[in-house]
Amino acid sequence: MSDGPLAAVVDYGAGNLVSIDQALATAGAQVRCVTRGADIDGADLLVVPGVGAAAPAMDRLGAAGFIEPILGWIAADRPFLGICLGLQLLFEGSDEDGAGTLGVLPGRTERLADAPTLPHIGWNQVSRTRPHPAFDGIDEGADFYFVHSYVGVLPDQDDEAILARTTHGSSFVSAVARGRLLGVQFHPERSGVDGLRLVANVVRLAAGERSPATPSSSAA
Amino acid sequence: MLRRRVIPCLDVAHGRVVKGTRFVDLVDAGDPPELAERYAREGADELVYLDITAAPEERGTLLDIVERTARRAFIPLTVGGGVRSVDEMRDVLRAGADKVSLNTRAVAEPDLVSRCAARFGSQAVVVAIDARRVTGDGPRDAGGNAVASGFEVVVRGGRDPVGLDAVAWAVRAVELGAGELLVTSIDRDGTGAGFDTDLLRSIADRVEVPVIASGGAAGPADFVAAVREGGADAVLAAGIFHRREVSIADVKAGMAAAGLPVRGTPSEVAA
Numbered sequence: 173m174s175d176g177p178l179a180a181v182v183d184y185g186a187g188n189l190v191s192i193d194q195a196l197a198t199a200g201a202q203v204r205c206v207t208r209g210a211d212i213d214g215a216d217l218l219v220v221p222g223v224g225a226a227a228p229a230m231d232r233l234g235a236a237g238f239i240e241p242i243l244g245w246i247a248a249d250r251p252f253l254g255i256c257l258g259l260q261l262l263f264e265g266s267d268e269d270g271a272g273t274l275g276v277l278p279g280r281t282e283r284l285a286d287a288p289t290l291p292h293i294g295w296n297q298v299s300r301t302r303p304h305p306a307f308d309g310i311d312e313g314a315d316f317y318f319v320h321s322y323v324g325v326l327p328d329q330d331d332e333a334i335l336a337r338t339t340h341g342s343s344f345v346s347a348v349a350r351g352r353l354l355g356v357q358f359h360p361e362r363s364g365v366d367g368l369r370l371v372a373n374v375v376r377l378a379a380g381e382r383s384p385a386t387p388s389s390s391a392a
Numbered sequence: 393m394l395r396r397r398v399i400p401c402l403d404v405a406h407g408r409v410v411k412g413t414r415f416v417d418l419v420d421a422g423d424p425p426e427l428a429e430r431y432a433r434e435g436a437d438e439l440v441y442l443d444i445t446a447a448p449e450e451r452g453t454l455l456d457i458v459e460r461t462a463r464r465a466f467i468p469l470t471v472g473g474g475v476r477s478v479d480e481m482r483d484v485l486r487a488g489a490d491k492v493s494l495n496t497r498a499v500a501e502p503d504l505v506s507r508c509a510a511r512f513g514s515q516a517v518v519v520a521i522d523a524r525r526v527t528g529d530g531p532r533d534a535g536g537n538a539v540a541s542g543f544e545v546v547v548r549g550g551r552d553p554v555g556l557d558a559v560a561w562a563v564r565a566v567e568l569g570a571g572e573l574l575v576t577s578i579d580r581d582g583t584g585a586g587f588d589t590d591l592l593r594s595i596a597d598r599v600e601v602p603v604i605a606s607g608g609a610a611g612p613a614d615f616v617a618a619v620r621e622g623g624a625d626a627v628l629a630a631g632i633f634h635r636r637e638v639s640i641a642d643v644k645a646g647m648a649a650a651g652l653p654v655r656g657t658p659s660e661v662a663a
Contacts, residue, residue: 185482187490187516188462188486188489190459190486191462191466191488191490194466195466223490223512223515223516224511224515225513288394289394289601289602289625290600291514291572291601292394293515293572294394294437294602294625294626295394295395295437296394296395297393315656317468319468319490319515321514340394359468362466362467362468362490363466364466368466
C-alpha cells in the first residue's frame with residue numbers, strides 16, 4: 173500500500189530487522205529502515221526494535237546520531253513503538269552493564285527476579301492492567317514471545333504508564349503506554365497472529381495521527 | 393506462565409528441506425519457507441533450520457531461505473550449521489533469524505561463543521550439544537579422566553567423540569555466554585525410543601538457561617517425559633512431524649492433558 177503511514181525502523185546493528193519490517197508492511201505501512209538520526213524526518217511512526225545489551229546499543233545509537241531525534245520525537249508525543257531492548261532503553265539506566273539510557277521513563281532495567289530460567293525465552297501470557305487500542309481484537313491474557321533477561325522496573329508499581337504484566341517467577345511490566353508512546357517487552361513481530369494484530373493496531377493508530385496538511389520533508 | 397515449547401526442526405540442504413536418517417539417504421521434502429509457514433500455522437512455537445551441508449559456497453542460498461521464512465512465518469527462527477565467525481552470525485541474523493546455534497565450531501573454538509554473545513546478546517546464542525552414553529570403561533577426557541557424568545560430546549553430526557564430558561561442556565557453554573542449550577541424544581536420535589531424560593536432567597539441573605530436548609521422539613508421551621523427567625523447557629523433533637506421524641496439535645494436546653502449560657494452536661490463520 174503506497175499510501176500507508178511511513179514507519180521508520182531504527183537500524184543500529186541489533187540483529188534481525190526483517191521480521192518487524194515484514195510485520196509493518198503486512199499491516200499496510202511503508203517501511204524505511206534508517207541508519208542515521210536525521211532520516212526519521214517525515215515518518216509517521218518511529219519503531220526502535222532490538223535485543224541484547226544496553227551499553228553497545230546506546231553507543232551505536234549515539235554514533236549514528238539517533239539520541240536527540242528519538243528524545244525529540246518522544247517529547248513531541250509522536251507515535252512510537254519500542255520493542256524489547258527498544259523499551260528498556262527508555263528507562264534511566266541499565267543494571268546489566270551500568271549504561272545510562274534515554275531516561276524517558278522513570279526507573280532502571282534490572283535482572284528478572286526469581287526467574288526459574290534465564291533468559292526468559294518463549295511464549296508467555298500478557299495480562300493488561302487497563303484497556304488500550306493497541307490490543308484491540310486481542311484476547312486478554314494472550315501469549316506473546318519473549319526473549320530477555322532484564323526488564324524495566326518503574327519505581328511506582330501503580331505508575332499509570334503500566335499497561336500489562338507478565339509472570340516468570342515474579343510479575344514484571346511487559347507493556348507500557350504513555351500518550352502515543354508504546355513499549356513492549358515481548359516481540360510482536362515474532363508472536364504469530366496476535367503479534368501481527370498488535371502491529372496492525374499500532375500502524376492504524378499512527379495513520380490516524382497523520383496531519384495531511386503537514387508536508388512531508390522526505391521524498392519517499 | 394511460561395509455555396513449554398514445541399519446535400519442529402528442518403534439515404536444509406541445497407535450498408531444500410531434506411529428510412533422511414542421520415544425514416544419509418536424503419530425500420527432497422519441500423521448500424523450507426513453505427513448510428515453515430505450515431508449521432507456524434499448525435502451532436509450532438519456534439522453528440529450527442539445520443544447514444546440513446554447512447558449505448560456505450551455499451551460504452547465499454541459506455540466507456535467502458532465512459529471509460523468505462522470516463517474511464512468511466512470524467515465529468522465532470534458529471539457524472544452525474556452518475556459522476564460524478561473528479560476521480557470519482551477523483549475516484544470518486540480518487537475514488531474519490533470531491538465534492544462531494553453534495555446535496562443532498563451539499567445541500573447537502569456545503571463545504566464539506563468548507564473542508557472539510558479547511556482540512548479539514546471550515539470547516541469540518544457542519549451543520547445540522550432541523551427546524551419547526559412555527559404556528563400560530568408556531573413553532576418557534583430554535586429561536585422561538573418566539567422563540564423570542556418563543555422557544560424552546560427539547561432533548560432526550554425532551560421529552566423532554572429542555573427549556569432553558557433556559554435562560561439564562554444558563556448564564562451560566553457559567559460562568561462555570550461551571543463552572540456551574539444544575541437547576541431542578545421539579543414541580536416541582531417529583530411533584523413536586524416547587528422549588534420554590537422564591541426559592536432559594543431568595544438564596537441566598546444572599544450568600539456569602532453558603534446555604531444548606532433542607533426539608528420540610515418537611509420540612506425545614515422550615514430549616511430556618522430556619519436560620517432567622528431563623526438566624526440558626522446550627522439545628524439538630523432526631522426523632515424526634515431517635512424516636506426519638504426529639501433529640504439533642497432537643503433541644500439545646498430550647502435554648496439556650498431562651498438565652503442562654502449552655500455547656494453543658492459533659485459531660485463525662494470518663492469510
